[in-house]
Amino acid sequence: xxxxAIVLIGIIFALSLTGIGLAQQKAEPGxxxxxxxxxxPAKPAEPAKPEEAKPEAAKPExxxxxxxxxPVVYRMGGSVxxxxxxxxxxxxKQDSVKKQKKVTLTVGKKAAKDLAGINxxxxxxxxxxxxxxxxxTKIF
Numbered sequence: 001x002x003x004x005a006i007v008l009i010g011i012i013f014a015l016s017l018t019g020i021g022l023a024q025q026k027a028e029p030g031x032x033x034x035x036x037x038x039x040x041p042a043k044p045a046e047p048a049k050p051e052e053a054k055p056e057a058a059k060p061e062x063x064x065x066x067x068x069x070x071p072v073v074y075r076m077g078g079s080v081x082x083x084x085x086x087x088x089x090x091x092x093k094q095d096s097v098k099k100q101k102k103v104t105l106t107v108g109k110k111a112a113k114d115l116a117g118i119n120x121x122x123x124x125x126x127x128x129x130x131x132x133x134x135x136x137t138k139i140f
């Protein structure tokens with residue numbers, strides 16, 4: 001019975017070590033592993049000459065313009081604290097279990113027509129793109 005317990009513990013120990021071995025990162029399929037390359041003699045680094053050193057910003061192909069990130073669209077809700085129709089700004093108070101916050105947002109052109117039916121103290125759902133309200137609906 002003791003021999004069986006020792007054999008089981010040994011098998012469990014061996015299997016636990018193989019799990020660690022499998023967790024190692026594998027080489028990407030497109031690139032050969034570093035160990036698979038034949039060893040090449042290390043070449044001494046040559047010092048860069050000042051005439052040859054050119055900044056990469058001067059190369060037109062190196063400078064790529066990235067598109068600006070898309071604005072985040074999200075829904076939020078809360079009660080209306082204040083409305084400034086002239087400046088097209090609305091302040092919303094959000095209550096949650098752990099914190100409260102007030103957010104002042106700009107009203108977009110499409111949401112400006114819905115702003116007429118909203119009063120201070122109303123509970124609203126709004127759709128926001130960046131910091132601009134795109135849609136506002138009164139809940140109660």
